[in-house]
Amino acid sequence: MNGQYIDDEDEISGYQKIDRYNPELITSLSEHYKEILKQIGENPEREGLLKTPERVAKAMLYLTHGYELDAKKILSSALFKEEYSQMVVVKDIEVYSMCEHHMLPFFGKAHIAYIPNGHVVGLSKIPRVVDIYARRLQVQERLTNEIRDCIQETLQPIGVGVVIECRHLCMCMRGVQKQNSVTTTSAFTGGFLQEKTRAEFLNLISNKLS
Ligand SMILES: Nc1nc2c(ncn2[C@@H]2O[C@H](COP(=O)(O)OP(=O)(O)OP(=O)(O)O)[C@@H](O)[C@H]2O)c(=O)[nH]1
Numbered sequence: 349m350n351g352q353y354i355d356d357e358d359e360i361s362g363y364q365k366i367d368r369y370n371p372e373l374i375t376s377l378s379e380h381y382k383e384i385l386k387q388i389g390e391n392p393e394r395e396g397l398l399k400t401p402e403r404v405a406k407a408m409l410y411l412t413h414g415y416e417l418d419a420k421k422i423l424s425s426a427l428f429k430e431e432y433s434q435m436v437v438v439k440d441i442e443v444y445s446m447c448e449h450h451m452l453p454f455f456g457k458a459h460i461a462y463i464p465n466g467h468v469v470g471l472s473k474i475p476r477v478v479d480i481y482a483r484r485l486q487v488q489e490r491l492t493n494e495i496r497d498c499i500q501e502t503l504q505p506i507g508v509g510v511v512i513e514c515r516h517l518c519m520c521m522r523g524v525q526k527q528n529s530v531t532t533t534s535a536f537t538g539g540f541l542q543e544k545t546r547a548e549f550l551n552l553i554s555n556k557l558s
């Protein structure tokens with residue numbers, strides 16, 4: 349195993365042991381990346397690039413490890429009966445994902461709120477859910493909806509609010525080349541569909557919106 353398996357529970361999931369870095373997969377991916385290096389005009393045999401295919405293979409497996417993890421399972425592992433009925437907001441959660449169109453990064457912040465309905469969730473599980481869906485090939489809109497749906501279906505709260513704001517490198521370093529544009533997406537359920545509740549949430553996170 350050579351330490352190549354992600355088997356440190358804290359490192360990725362906190363719970364689920366995943367077999368993502370298996371040597372056969374790394375070898376196979378590395379061969380493809382070696383070929384890609386040749387085709388873009390590089391020499392994969394030069395010293396600086398000798399280990400690059402393997403490094404890229406491992407990086408890509410890490411950047412997409414969300415496919416291996418079950419967000420609902422992680423969220424439901426830490427539900428606590430509690431009569432707190434006000435809005436809970438976890439804001440400024442770092443997001444790192446890759447757009448499914450160009451496989452280039454998009455990154456920024458997620459702000460998540462819910463109103464409990466008899467149960468609260470362990471706070472760390474909310475950023476874990478964000479990561480599980482972000483560490484895949486994504487579009488920002490689907491990422492937003494998947495986080496909302498996971499929390500709504502698992503926790504069954506009175507409502508869920510999700511706002512994500514990201515910069516897309518496919519719009520900065522290529523293509524339209526807009527360096528400062530930020531994309532904001534949002535998704536709501538239940539109580540957050542009401543203007544007053546949504547306004548309270550947006551107000552609580554507003555100092556962080558660009
Ligand atoms: N809606 C949405 N679009 C995205 C996201 N990430 C990247 N895109 C867009 O996906 C689109 C793909 O459009 P295409 O015309 O097929 O690709 P392209 O020729 O590379 O487009 P340009 O980026 O405009 O050069 C682009 O407009 C990207 O900006 C995302 O998270 N959500």
Ligand SMILES: [Zn+2]
Nearest residue numbers: 447449450518
């Ligand atoms: Zn893109």
